[in-house]
Amino acid sequence: MSWEDRIRKVEPYVAGEQPKEKDIIKLNTNECPYPPAPGVEAAIRDLAGDSSALRLYPDMDATPLVEALAAQYHVKPDQLFVGVGSDDVLALCFLTFFAGCTEEEPLLFPDITYSFYDVWASLYRIPFRRIPLKDDFSIDPADYIPAKSGQACGGIIFPNPNAPTGVELGQEAVEQIVAANPDCIVIVDEAYVDFGAKTALPLLEKYDNLLVVQTFSKSRAMAGARVGFAIGNEKLIGYLKDVKFSFNSYTMNLPSIRIGTASAKDAAWFAETTGRIAATRERFKAELRALGFEFPDSRANFVFARHPAFSGADLQAALRARRIIVRHFNKPRISDYLRITIGTDDQMDRVVDALREILA
Ligand code: PMP
Numbered sequence: 371m372s373w374e375d376r377i378r379k380v381e382p383y384v385a386g387e388q389p390k391e392k393d394i395i396k397l398n399t400n401e402c403p404y405p406p407a408p409g410v411e412a413a414i415r416d417l418a419g420d421s422s423a424l425r426l427y428p429d430m431d432a433t434p435l436v437e438a439l440a441a442q443y444h445v446k447p448d449q450l451f452v453g454v455g456s457d458d459v460l461a462l463c464f465l466t467f468f469a470g471c472t473e474e475e476p477l478l479f480p481d482i483t484y485s486f487y488d489v490w491a492s493l494y495r496i497p498f499r500r501i502p503l504k505d506d507f508s509i510d511p512a513d514y515i516p517a518k519s520g521q522a523c524g525g526i527i528f529p530n531p532n533a534p535t536g537v538e539l540g541q542e543a544v545e546q547i548v549a550a551n552p553d554c555i556v557i558v559d560e561a562y563v564d565f566g567a568k569t570a571l572p573l574l575e576k577y578d579n580l581l582v583v584q585t586f587s588k589s590r591a592m593a594g595a596r597v598g599f600a601i602g603n604e605k606l607i608g609y610l611k612d613v614k615f616s617f618n619s620y621t622m623n624l625p626s627i628r629i630g631t632a633s634a635k636d637a638a639w640f641a642e643t644t645g646r647i648a649a650t651r652e653r654f655k656a657e658l659r660a661l662g663f664e665f666p667d668s669r670a671n672f673v674f675a676r677h678p679a680f681s682g683a684d685l686q687a688a689l690r691a692r693r694i695i696v697r698h699f700n701k702p703r704i705s706d707y708l709r710i711t712i713g714t715d716d717q718m719d720r721v722v723d724a725l726r727e728i729l730a
Contacts, residue, residue, distance in 0.1 A: 416628070424625075430615075448604040468494070475554075501513045529561060531563065536670040562669070650715050654718045697710075
């Protein structure tokens, strides 16, 4: 066997472009167009004046951040796990909770969903099955209920709202899936929940097999800080911590702990910013509809839209030529669609003007 045969080979996740040019309207990776909570800037100023802050290892439990989040979401600190973006949290969740999946009882997730799921499953050799969304891009809960689908499973994960479609699965349907699978962990990835969808967090009181994952990257305008978290019962969180501390104790750096804490404490900024983005989204939907676009109803900070007369690739290129970047996935069922992040009102007006010009 050559050294090359002994290597773990993976097909990595492909993230959206982070362009080097300035003066571009960047609507391809669902970042927030507004600055983070004011307390974040103050925390950064404090850090600059605290010369010992970087000299020591950070608090490996990120205690101030965990406590601030526990207060915000009315859970115990032991029910919280924080990580370096929700990608870090999710990667550790796959490693921890889906270890028992087999070919007969695979991990289930939708066919159109966050494209990191099959990458992690492949990386960790977790058998998985993609369950097709319905034609309207909604999840049919019956597909995840073994007694109805005939499909046994060893774990379930889906984003809610789903990505890249933006479609929300109602709380009763989420509960049906969690209730029907008491012997495996169900992870609801709520990266986009804060723009008007309902969180599964209240279900934690009734179900010990549920884990909810959220992020500071979208609704808290902190994609660059890399802060994500999971909330579940203490036992689940304990297992997740055991795996994390078997891997790398000091993942979250001290500046991120401090600025994440400042953000978590500012509920008023959070409500105002997410509300503003949701209002812009609704206005943008009306403009898109008037231009002849079709799209599933989105509860996220993006809209997933196609135009009957144009291919997704052509529209993306035409927008790019006008210095507007959106995401296009060259994949079955969705290659005609563009995922357009919601920016400021002004940015979305410029997108509408550009689309009007392209369609003319
Ligand atoms: N889940 C979903 C559904 C996402 O779209 C993203 C963003 N790429 C993430 C998780 C990860 O985001 P982050 O690591 O920035 O928290």
